[in-house]
Amino acid sequence: MKIEPGKYLFSKIECRDYDILVPFSCRKTGTCCSVYVPRIPYDDLEVLVKYLGLPADEFIADYQFYYGKKLKGQAVRCPFLDNHNLCRIYHHSLRPWVCYLFPFSYGSEVIKTCPAHVEHHHLLDCLVAGEKECNVYDSSFCPNLDLRPIPEERWLGILKRFQSVPSLPELAVAFVIFNEPELMGELMAMRRSWE
Numbered sequence: 565m566k567i568e569p570g571k572y573l574f575s576k577i578e579c580r581d582y583d584i585l586v587p588f589s590c591r592k593t594g595t596c597c598s599v600y601v602p603r604i605p606y607d608d609l610e611v612l613v614k615y616l617g618l619p620a621d622e623f624i625a626d627y628q629f630y631y632g633k634k635l636k637g638q639a640v641r642c643p644f645l646d647n648h649n650l651c652r653i654y655h656h657s658l659r660p661w662v663c664y665l666f667p668f669s670y671g672s673e674v675i676k677t678c679p680a681h682v683e684h685h686h687l688l689d690c691l692v693a694g695e696k697e698c699n700v701y702d703s704s705f706c707p708n709l710d711l712r713p714i715p716e717e718r719w720l721g722i723l724k725r726f727q728s729v730p731s732l733p734e735l736a737v738a739f740v741i742f743n744e745p746e747l748m749g750e751l752m753a754m755r756r757s758w759e
């Protein structure tokens with residue numbers, strides 16, 4: 565299947581004869597953004613402030629104040645985080661890459677303050693445990709390089725291992741779409757026929 569680079573974060577479990585893609589799904593707790601201010605170039609700040617309809621001078625001065633504190637090693641709340649702990653520029657193309665890549669930017673280290681990252685690593689451990697030979701990669705930048713489909717006879721076992729870790733329903737849907745797009749097509753067709 566074709567997965568648009570830059571749209572999702574996911575790991576790839578490269579087994580001997582096939583690949584398993586494991587998507588990452590942020591729980592939107594805002595924990596990471598409550599203690600971090602990303603570097604955003606001035607020109608981008610101007611665009612983002614306009615996009616949000618905020619008073620430019622005031623917001624940019626605030627941003628620079630908080631960014632300065634972050635450079636001094638302080639844990640500072642990002643000024644783009646709203647009162648519901650959601651990023652106000654989450655869907656904007658100028659949201660910094662450092663934000664998009666968190667927590668994968670920390671390599672194989674599990675970020676315990678991020679429930680989605682803990683869940684992701686539980687899933688990886690569980691899926692890897694059923695494989696005799698494999699390697700795990702952060703695959704977000706090279707998703708389409710000759711991915712090998714999971715053989716039909718292996719799919720049910722892999723799905724059962726995935727389901728043994730509690731996860732959000734949307735993550736289970738993404739897991740099926742990534743690994744069994746044809747099955748997902750059939751499920752959607754069945755659902756339409758019930759409606």
Ligand code: SF4
Nearest residue numbers: 597642644645651663
């Ligand atoms: S820009 Fe958005 S995603 Fe990045 S730290 Fe700020 S609130 Fe979080």
Ligand code: SF4
Nearest residue numbers: 590591593594596678
């Ligand atoms: S700590 Fe993890 S789950 Fe919470 S907002 Fe950050 S990336 Fe998402």
